[in-house]
């Protein structure tokens with residue numbers, strides 16, 4: 499089938515990514531500047547595209563592969579997140595949760611498959627990204643949160659996953675704050691400095707992968723058996739294309755594809771002094787998820803910074819305003835002050851936003867989209883672990899392999915289309931507002 503694809507939305511400078519800023523300066527970017535040919539082009543240098551390009555190269559060592567990224571690798575969404583590689587289902591705390599044990603176990607298998615792939619790459623190449631297999635804490639601040647954690651623990655027991663309860667004193671010993679009333683520790687989550695990981699994954703691609711940054715694909719046309727991708731300063735002709743553009747693949751208007759670009763926001767503190775660290779107490783690195791998914795995620799980093807994330811906003815045009823960032827910073831400061839009253843003088847140095855790719859039914863796009871065109875898009879909230887798995891598996895699928903995990907992804911629901919704008923805008927924003935309101939004290 500002939501295809502023409504216009505890329506309509508591109509990454510924007512949405513605040514200042516603290517993970518990227520706190521790394522040494524990056525080497526200059528190599529962009530697409532003339533007419534080139536490759537066997538494969540992977541579009542999107544997030545976690546999904548980085549894993550897809552690597553896996554293609556591993557399985558087809560004689561093929562030439564281009565990985566093209568509109569921004570710098572590590573500066574856009576995959577390098578903007580809180581760095582949790584989550585292995586377990588995220589949402590089993592709800593009383594109305596009704597998925598089967600088999601479906602949950604299959605998700606855990608998939609997520610661990612992704613984590614294992616990235617972990618082994620990090621170890622093999624010695625990627626310096628603060629990779630930690632230290633688990634995570636789910637913490638509650640009141641009875642409602644504790645009840646949610648109890649449901650979560652029940653859900654974990656149902657699928658045979660271990661967890662450990664911490665009371666108020668035990669979680670305070672970890673975090674240094676008495677803000678939390680109880681917590682559940684789950685050991686299988688890994689954490690990372692996301693910008694360092696993405697840079698490291700790009701720098702250690704096999705030799706048959708050429709990485710192009712600051713190179714946004716503007717359009718793609720079919721020419722006989724090949725695809726022609728156009729950029730501002732050149733073209734790439736390729737036999738096959740793998741799309742890993744996540745939220746930037748969302749379409750609206752006449753043919754909405756049901757993908758919803760929803761921003762979430764993070765702030766990172768400046769480096770704390772020895773005296774401030776002593777005032778805080780606790781251990782020097784921990785990762786905490788709120789009992790309510792709309793609450794505040796917090797990480798204490800071994801670099802002596804604290805990173806907080808909360809607040810969601812539906813932004814179909816894939817950029818946020820100064821007002822959005824100011825609001826997010828205000829909310830982050832409030833969350834920081836409530837948790838860390840002993841750190842009143844520690845200001846938040848960086849604030850940024852990044853686009854998740856959600857859908858009304860947790861659907862995602864995976865598989866062959868067209869002759870020679872594959873896609874792995876829409877990994878929702880667990881994008882690091884699911885994106886790693888989806889990237890690796892879309893490469894295997896494109897090379898004709900078949901296995902249970904590929905079948906699992908092929909069978910997942912497609913994103914459900916919503917009414918077209920502006921009705922969708924109002925509905926999605928209202929749903930976010932209601933959920934944030936109900937998160938209340940966990941914010």
Ligand SMILES: Cc1cc2nc3c(=O)[nH]c(=O)nc-3n(C[C@H](O)[C@H](O)[C@H](O)COP(=O)(O)OP(=O)(O)OC[C@H]3O[C@@H](n4cnc5c(N)ncnc54)[C@H](O)[C@@H]3O)c2cc1C
Nearest residue numbers: 542544545546568576579580581582715744852880881882
């Ligand atoms: C503040 C924040 C905290 C988060 N915390 C977590 C967390 O702790 N754990 C977790 O699992 N997830 C988290 N997420 C979500 C996670 O970051 C995403 O799910 C993940 O980045 C998805 O990876 P991806 O590679 O599929 O997509 P992306 O990371 O969005 O990568 C897509 C890439 O495609 C590029 N691109 C788009 N259009 C083009 C084009 N035309 N040409 C070339 N390149 C293009 C983009 O620049 C982008 O780099 C968080 C997100 C944010 C914003």
